[in-house]
Amino acid sequence: MERRRVVVSGMGTVNAAGCGSVDFVQSLRQGRSGIGPVSVFDTALYRTHLGGEVRDFRPGELLPRGIPRRHMSRCDLMAMVAAFEALGDAGLRPLPQALQKAMGVVIGGGAGGMLECEEVYRRWLEGKARPSFAPFASFGCAATADHLAATLGLMGPKTTFMTACSSGATAIGYACDLVRDGFAEVMLAGGAEPLCRITYSAFNALQAVDAAPCRPFDKNRQGLNLGEGAAILVLEEAGHALRRGAVIYGEVLGCGVSCDAHHMTAPDPEGGGAILAMSRALADAGVSPQQVDYINAHGTATPTNDPIETKAIKTLFGPHAVRLAVSSTKAITGHTLGAAGAIEAVVSLLAIHHRFIPPTLRHEEPDPQCDLDYVSEGARDREVDIVLSNSFAFGGNNTALLFGRYREGGHRDV
Amino acid sequence: MSDPIAISGIGIVSPLGISLASFAPRLFAGDCGIAPLTLFATGEGGPRLAAQVDGFRPQDYLRPATARRMDRLSQMVAAAARMAQDDAGLPIDAGNRDHIGVTVGTCFGGTDVAATFGKVLFDEGPRRVNPILVPNTVMNAPAGHLAIEFGVRGVNTTVNHREVAAETAIGHAAALLRRGRAAAIFSGGGDILSPFAMTVFARFAALSPGDAGEEGAFPFDRRANGLVLGEGAAILCLEPLSRARARGVRPYCLLAGCGMASAPAPATGWPTSPEGSVLAMQRALAAAGIEAAQVDVVCASANGAPALDRLEALAIAQVFAGSRPRVVAEKGALGEGLSSGATRAAAMALSLRDQRLAPVVGLSQPIADFDFVRKGDAEKRPLRYGLLNGIAAGGTFVALIFKAMEEGEGQ
Structure with a gap:
């Protein structure tokens, strides 16, 4: 049997150093860091205050008109913006109906809807009000893939991996195997992570965070800076991509x-x-x-x-x-x-x-x-x-x- | 012909007993694991029933030094894996430890730990949180602890996708083994009861209510009025048949196919159309290379949530329009264990080996005309193929096909 090869025909990302891969590539070339003060929650009581935050994130302006955003967390929305960019980049917008049925999505998750849940949780702990638990629909990591599939009408394989800091890579590797094994011709795969208080305090408690901008491999490195963002790839069987004349960024080897x-x-x-x-x-x-x-x-x-x-x-x-x-x-x-x-x-x-x-x-x-x-x-x-x-x-x-x-x-x- | 994937060992920590020896007789007798919840206090007037695990002694299965570092869920998962390893007679040593993998599915992970951590964060501030808790607040803690307990460095993943996390983890393990990415994989899943989980499900009005009507789990029954939460863990030892055979182990059954699908659904609810579930089942049948009519038993996902049960009944009726498989629905006895696919897969493996089925507990007035398994039923037909159906809120579907060992196969 001929070995099925998997290529990347579209990419999208939202992160502290770029909204969209065109913007991101500039930051990478120029060495422009997205690390700065965290504003999505108040860091006053924390030991550190920096992070790779996605600033001025306006999903309403970045997503096509008419995409419902109800019940979506910041994490879900970053992934949604990245997914639309990736599909547009791949020349798959609008998504052909013939693809929807077999196309799936695999996401690597982290805190998922935790940022929004924290607010509810805080009020619940106070024991006073009966806060709306609606944000808990996004508790855990599954909501991101669910929202992507529902919005895009995908009926192929869908799942979510949570292997902590390697989730996004694990998801891409798994989606690649699904295409190689013939379970799909095209898959969306990637990862999404929001900054949130639980994660921020956890990494601080472990003393893994540098209070200043981080210095990888430097002698005086003190730890990491947490960040947030999303990235989605369009993984496609090579022949499928070639037949439709797609731009191929590279192959998942x-x-x-x-x-x-x-x-x-x-x-x-x-x-x-x-x-x-x-x-x-x-x-x-x-x-x-x-x-x-x-x-x-x-x-x-x-x-x-x-x-x-x-x-x-x-x-x-x-x-x-x-x-x-x-x-x-x-x-x-x-x-x-x-x-x-x-x-x-x-x-x-x-x-x-x-x-x-x-x-x-x-x-x-x-x-x-x-x-x-x-x-x-x-x-x-x-x-x-x-x-x-x-x-x-x-x-x-x-x-x-x-x-x-x-x-x-x-x-x-x- | 490629090497089939076999289930060579099972470990289980469940509301119907800890270890297969105590689980199997109670399952097949139609015992119910649902009872008043005593693990923690429940809210006044709210649901009071749950399928809780009683009498679990992690020290019987785990080293004290490692067990101490684990949360309750990790202990259950690691203990189930130890039982599965013993059952499969699979030695783990320096020669094979890099080729033994772990895939675990969980819906909520160690939410009890996350809640404890979060409580300090919000009550006392970020500088008071306990770093010792951090590793166990992460969803991949059970798989990580299990790897440390066994010293296994093979592929290691955690699936975190609502109620089909365990089905997905098991299907994933089979695919990894077929690709030669591991020699054996401990695969399954687990979830625990916690005040957090009870509160979230109660707030979404998903639980069978404690203050109105009859509280209980009634899958496929007219009385169905919501689910009853359960807990537990089950781990299967999966490996290529030839490897099990080489050790002289006769597997329970083979894992013959996996089918996955997605369909739009409300953010917190069950899909309205059976299409996604039908697709998953058909894809699993295609992956196994069999027709629907060859399936002898369907293990349903139904949990007593009326919308789920109706949806699944439509899907099963559509896929099996031309045949009449037996139908089991074990959440009547086990509750909605969230990552219940692992426990149900264990039950399916036992059923195919022992040619016995578990009666549907909580069923008296069926909403569908299926050949449900009832207490006292004699087995009507040989069980060769079984389909395990998984459905998750949010519209995710996974179906697994299991195949009984043939005469002489695996000897």
């Missing part, structure tokens, strides 16, 4: 998923799970480590993640580790948790399509434990054919995605 089985919040010091995820993505793609041009790192800027990720890359890539470029775009977007894997999939595909490597912002003082080429000087124009995107999460959940420039003959080497 492979996906690797693993678990550290070490600790719920601390990474395995040997990077065992990270190595497994990366090597599985390469094996799935039949690509050798030497073919990889760029790694979009998990690079959270926490004291533990960055050296362990560096060590894992060095272990797996051997001498090639110093030749490839590694950068963390979380200094630009913040750590968008459930959305991060999807936003960074967009970064990876933009790098391939626009032939450049985005920089690691604020990487100033080298750390002897982080000794790779982190693209500190600014965006680098160069040919980029194969990109590995890492997402590591609480629970030890690791997902690595491998993307490549679309070539008729593919990239299989092994």
Whole structure:
């Protein structure tokens, strides 16, 4: 049986550094950071006050007229805007009726409708009023996919993954398998995450947050900045995309998923799970480590993640580790948790399509434990054919995605 | 012919008993797991029934050091996985631990922990919250804890999609195994009763009321007036048949196909059209390569919510227009366990191995003309194929097809 290949024919994103992928690519090229004061809730009582917030988010102006927004959370709406952008980008607006029945959606979630639920919950705890529980329809992560499918009339497979900070990548990997296995010709896949008080206080309590803008791989890094956003990809069977003359941003070459089985919040010091995820993505793609041009790192800027990720890359890539470029775009977007894997999939595909490597912002003082080429000087124009995107999460959940420039003959080497 | 996916072990923590040995006899006898809720106090005049898990002793299954770090849901999931591992006789060692995966479905996750965390956040402020709680507020906590408990580094995912989370996780596991992404996967799901879940469902008027009419779970019955919440966890050990066979294990049954679909639905409610459920069932049949008429038993999702039961009755009638499978609806005994698909999959696996079916508890005046399984029924036909139907509020549908082992197969 001929192997079914999966390409990305459309992308959309909303995040602190860009509303739409055209805007986002400018931020990535210019190293423009979206990190600033958080305003979606009052941070006065918190230890830190910064985040990668989507400012002036006006879904009413960004969505086509007549799209009902009732009962949708901020998270749902960011995903909705990204999905419409992705479909428009793919030349699938309006969505052909013939596609709707088999097309599905897979979302990687995080806090979902938590921001809105927090208000209700706070009032419920006060025990006074009987607040409307309507926002709880968006509790958990499923509401985003439900709203997308209902709005677009999708009747294909629909589900939601929650593997914390790797959710978005896990969702894309799963949707890719659905297309490969013939369960769908076209899928929407991505992730969405809102800033909210529960998450913000949780990361602060774990002392994982830098009060200043984060510095991935820098010697003086103090932790991450939380962010929010959404990114949606149109995944399409290659032949289907070619037949309709779609622009192809790149191919999903492979996906690797693993678990550290070490600790719920601390990474395995040997990077065992990270190595497994990366090597599985390469094996799935039949690509050798030497073919990889760029790694979009998990690079959270926490004291533990960055050296362990560096060590894992060095272990797996051997001498090639110093030749490839590694950068963390979380200094630009913040750590968008459930959305991060999807936003960074967009970064990876933009790098391939626009032939450049985005920089690691604020990487100033080298750390002897982080000794790779982190693209500190600014965006680098160069040919980029194969990109590995890492997402590591609480629970030890690791997902690595491998993307490549679309070539008729593919990239299989092994 | 590719290697079929087998269910080689089952672990269960349920309102009808902990471990298969206590669950199976009560399930097939038609016992009801629904009783007055005693885990925590319920609101005055509100619903007072639930299907709660009693007598669960995590220390019987888990190491004290790890069990201590787990929330109640993670303990249930990890304990069920330990039972499934023992049942499957699957040794886990340095040689295979990287190839053993976990896929868990949950609707609400550890909401009791999240509620505790949130209470401090809102009552005392963000600087007073307890960092120890954080890992267990996240939906993927059970899968992460389970991986640590077993030391398994294979594929590890958590599906968080309302009432079909577990069905999806099981279908996902089968697809992963077929692609060779793991050698064995512990797959299933769990949810727990909590004041949070009771409050949310009560506010949406989804529960069988405590202050009007008869409180209870009456799937497919004219008396149906809402669901009764349940809890529990079930984990299946899934692996390619050849691997189970190589260990000399005779599996319960095979997982032959999975079908998924979506259809528009109100944000908090059940879809109005049966189309999505019909599509999921038809896709599952196609994936298994069988006709509807070959299905001997359907395990329905019906939970006593009138709109869901009507919708599912229409869908089953449409898919099985030309045949008359037996119909079971276990939420009458187990309550709406949210990620109930795992427990129902365990029941289906037992049914296909033992050729027995569970009577529909809470059914006296059916709303549909199906061949429902009743107490005292003799088994009418050999059970070869079973279809498990999953429907979630918000319009998500998953159907799984299970196939009994053939004579000589898996020996």
